[in-house]
Amino acid sequence: TEVLTRPNLALWVTKDHKIYQKEEPYPACPPDDCIVHVKATGICGSEIHFWKSGRIGDCCVTHDIILGHESSGQILEVGSNVKGLQIGDRVSIEPGVSCWECDMCIRGRYNLCPKVKFSGTPPSDGTMRRFVAHPARFLHKIPDTMSYATGALIEPLSVAYNAVVRAKPYLGQPVVICGAGPIGLAMALCARAAGAFPIVITDLEQNRLEQAHTLGFNRTLKIDLSWDRLTTAAKIREVMGTSCLPQIAFECTGAASSINAACYALEDGGTLLQVGCGKPEVELPLMSMGFREVNIITSFRYQQSWPVVIRLVNEGVLGDVDGLITHTFPVEKTIDAFETCADRSKLAIKVQIVDE
Ligand code: NAD
Ligand code: ZN
Structure with missing residues (x-):
């Protein structure tokens, strides 16, 4: 409950190449979603791109959006339709929320869903905030033995x-x-x-x-x-x-x-x-x-990778994945984290933002 008294700090990017942190209201929980306390988030090169150049290919920052798509955290609230997840569960967030109705989704190639809402990619807001609502179908439990930092690596590993x-x-x-x-x-x-x-x-x-x-x-x-x-x-x-x-x-x-x-x-x-x-x-x-x-x-993003990659990482099959993490910052220092990631002299590989 102490956690709930903390501000829901979010990291925004603007179309004119600025990033800023702003407090958001605590999110409402739709019936198919859970509210996640985001405990670790990695910064991706694409986010540096959205910040510095405002676009990736045809995908443009046309209005302020919240970045973030490499996250893990703990469930604070469970939507009324959700089965199989409980308050307190530790999860890694799969950021590509596909529609589950189109041909590509039905054929199992849901990474190619034309209606996908991908966290932190325009026009969808992302996971770089303390509390986020995310569809339960795209939340994957991680074992107690896996740290949140490792849980946030499941995305790039995917x-x-x-x-x-x-x-x-x-x-x-x-x-x-x-x-x-x-x-x-x-x-x-x-x-x-x-x-x-x-x-x-x-x-x-x-x-x-x-x-x-x-x-x-x-x-x-x-x-x-x-x-x-x-x-x-x-x-x-x-x-x-x-x-x-x-x-x-x-x-x-x-x-x-x-x-x-x-x-x-x-x-x-x-x-x-x-x-x-x-x-x-x-x-x-x-x-x-x-x-x-x-x-x-x-190869575009991933589909059906989270359960497999979580297993592989947890059993050590991939080796020292945590060796990818070179820098860690608290949520309050997210801007510093971005500057470190963008500065080649800092020799960053994976920069993460964490919240205990
Ligand atoms: P990064 O910029 O951190 O790393 C790229 C590396 O390539 C750098 O170390 C750079 O020095 C090196 N490099 C640049 N030009 C080179 C050259 N001519 N020869 C050899 N090395 C060279 O990027 P990242 O975060 O590791 O991502 C890598 C790429 O993967 C990016 O283009 C990113 O957009 C892409 N990506 C694709 C998917 C997908 O789904 N297909 C998902 C995530 C990222
Ligand atoms: Zn679809």
Whole structure:
């Protein structure tokens, strides 16, 4: 009950590139929802984008919205229709609330629901507030042994899990992961658990690659943008320590140069698994890819991942996922958390906002 006396501080972003905190009323609880006391929230690169540039592709900040989509917390109130959840339950929040009625939802590809309401993505408000109402169907219990900080990592890990499910790497399959940001590193943890080996991780920045080393990935390559196709392939082969080249490239930057490097790095017949989102249109070496039968697969968010990823994390199958968290701030210092995340000199991977 002490918790209820705290202000419902929310983090807003404006269309003119500002962020601010403002107290919100305590939310009403619709019949199919629960009220969650948000205890941990990660900041995602997309939120820095909405703040600094006001848009991602066609998705624009046209009015002030509350950010946040990587959260966990404790249930304070349960809607009248809700079964299977109780006050006090510890949950991780799945932010993509799909309609459950359209063809894509019915076919089980609910990440592609055209009517999805995605927390913290315009026009929907997000989870960066102390108290939030969220549909119970998209709340997933986490075990008592799992911290809220870990519970808030289920979202980025789900992005990587979905990409693994799409690409299906097998035991001993050599892969390259382009980009050692939070998504690339989550990708590395999931690909390793799936059996991919060896795993090479690339980045432009050495300090990001150091963080990959800390998580146990020693085959890293600092990309030089002046490398041509043959040089890129030779460098990858050298780090991989095998005579073959990667058979899957998990592209986790969205940068055109990196997508091209991924294509160059792949063995003939390999697969480009595109996770990164950069410019809306990107030029590809399509003829070379065609002559080499390189497949392209995309992966968008996730579906049906939470229960699986919670299990994998809880049993240690993915390894040290908490190693992704580099900075933690209290709710009152959310603006500082954003500034830290946006400042490359702070060497942040995952910055989290927590409330006890
Ligand atoms: P991030 O910006 O923190 O990390 C990207 C990393 O790539 C950085 O370390 C950067 O130095 C590196 N990089 C940039 N250009 C490079 C190049 N040419 N070669 C090698 N490395 C390069 O971003 P993140 O949060 O880790 O997210 C990665 C990407 O995944 C983003 O594009 C994001 O939009 C996308 N994403 C996609 C989904 C999805 O559902 N498909 C979900 C979440 C995020
Ligand atoms: Zn739908």
